[in-house]
Amino acid sequence: MADDQEQQAPVQNAEEPLDLIRLSLDERIYVKMRNERELRGRLNAYDQHLNMILGDVEETVTTVEIDEETFEEIYKSTKRNIPMLFVRGDGVILVSPPMRTGT
Amino acid sequence: MASEREKFLIRNTLISLLKAVEGRETTVELRNENTVTGRVENVDSFMNIVMTDVVFKSYRGISQNFSSFFVQGANIRYVHIPDEIDMRAAIDYEVNKEWRMKASITRKVRKAAEQKIAKRQLEAKKRETLKERQKEFEEKKKISRGNLNKT
Numbered sequence: 574m575a576d577d578q579e580q581q582a583p584v585q586n587a588e589e590p591l592d593l594i595r596l597s598l599d600e601r602i603y604v605k606m607r608n609e610r611e612l613r614g615r616l617n618a619y620d621q622h623l624n625m626i627l628g629d630v631e632e633t634v635t636t637v638e639i640d641e642e643t644f645e646e647i648y649k650s651t652k653r654n655i656p657m658l659f660v661r662g663d664g665v666i667l668v669s670p671p672m673r674t675g676t
Numbered sequence: 677m678a679s680e681r682e683k684f685l686i687r688n689t690l691i692s693l694l695k696a697v698e699g700r701e702t703t704v705e706l707r708n709e710n711t712v713t714g715r716v717e718n719v720d721s722f723m724n725i726v727m728t729d730v731v732f733k734s735y736r737g738i739s740q741n742f743s744s745f746f747v748q749g750a751n752i753r754y755v756h757i758p759d760e761i762d763m764r765a766a767i768d769y770e771v772n773k774e775w776r777m778k779a780s781i782t783r784k785v786r787k788a789a790e791q792k793i794a795k796r797q798l799e800a801k802k803r804e805t806l807k808e809r810q811k812e813f814e815e816k817k818k819i820s821r822g823n824l825n826k827t
Contacts, residue, residue, distance in 0.1 A: 608707075617763065620689040626763065659694060659755040661723065664707070 594619055594668055602627075605666045609635045612660065613671055623662035630658050678721065685721035687771050694719045694755060696766030704747055705754040709735035712745060723749025 597616055604612040604625070614630030631654050638647045678686070686692055703713045704725060714730030730745040757763075 618690055618693065618767075622689060624690040626690065626693065626757065655754075655756060656759060657757040657761075659690070659757055661749075661752050661754070663750070664753055 591619075591621065594623075597668070597670060601671050603669050603671045604660070605669075606660075606664045607666060608664075610664075611635070612658075614658070616668075620662070623665045623668070625660045625662070625665070625668075627658045627660060628656065630655050682721035683774060687774070689721075690767075691719065691721055691723065692767045692770035693757075693761075693763055694723065695770050696761050696763070697755065697757060700758050700761075702758055703756040704752060705756075706747065706751050707753045708751070712747060714742075714745060720749075723752055725749070725752070725755075 594616075598619075600616060601613065602616045604614075604627070606612060611633045612627060612630050613633075614627035616625060617628050618626040631652055633650050633652050635648060635650045638649060639645070640647060686695065697716050698719055699716065701713070701715050703711055704727070705711050711733045712727060712730055713733070714727040717726040717728050719725050725747045727745045727747065728743060730742045732740045732742060732745065734740075
């Protein structure tokens with residue numbers, strides 16, 4: 574009975590937010606950055622400042638243009654691919670597994 | 677020589693990998709949407725980058741050439757990493773730099789100390805043998821005197 578209780582104990586204790594990023598090492602992630610930028614790439618390395626090394630990354634820059642006549646908001650996005658990128662941590666807003674479109 | 681704080685920052689953050697880019701050509705993108713392409717001369721622990729033979733491309737697309745360029749670390753958004761860099765090896769190299777330097781200094785100091793000790797031991801031994809020989813000589817003298825007295 575004591576053994577059962579021990580087996581139910583969690584594997585990782587004292588998990589802090591940076592540990593959650595550690596779980597995503599070498600996985601594809603989605604990074605939301607300041608200035609309406611998003612990155613999707615493979616996380617190779619990170620540090621406590623959230624400086625990151627991303628491989629095979631696709632950057633998406635989103636801009637909003639307002640039509641003068643109709644006052645419609647037109648969302649435009651520009652994408653580009655970079656093989657290996659060092660990202661400075663102070664531009665990072667959030668880090669997450671890639672978002673799946675649909676359900 | 678880097679201050680203690682700088683050395684700590686280099687060891688404990690990804691700056692160690694940026695230092696591996698030193699000497700190579702790459703592109704640095706700034707927060708204000710301008711790009712700087714050129715050879716990285718030096719990276720310090722605050723991510724300040726000194727570059728040479730630089731093409732500065734403004735967000736409007738206008739290019740300017742500079743022979744030397746300094747980028748403040750806080751203004752950097754991205755640094756493109758050249759493909760040839762082995763990241764793991766680069767980080768290990770930077771992180772162990774100080775250890776290696778200290779290890780070589782320790783080895784030299786230890787060698788010098790050992791030589792000193794060996795020298796001292798050798799001289800002590802010489803003195804010992806000298807004393808013993810003197811003793812033996814005195815002994816022989818006593819014995820021969822004794823023999824003389826007997827006869």
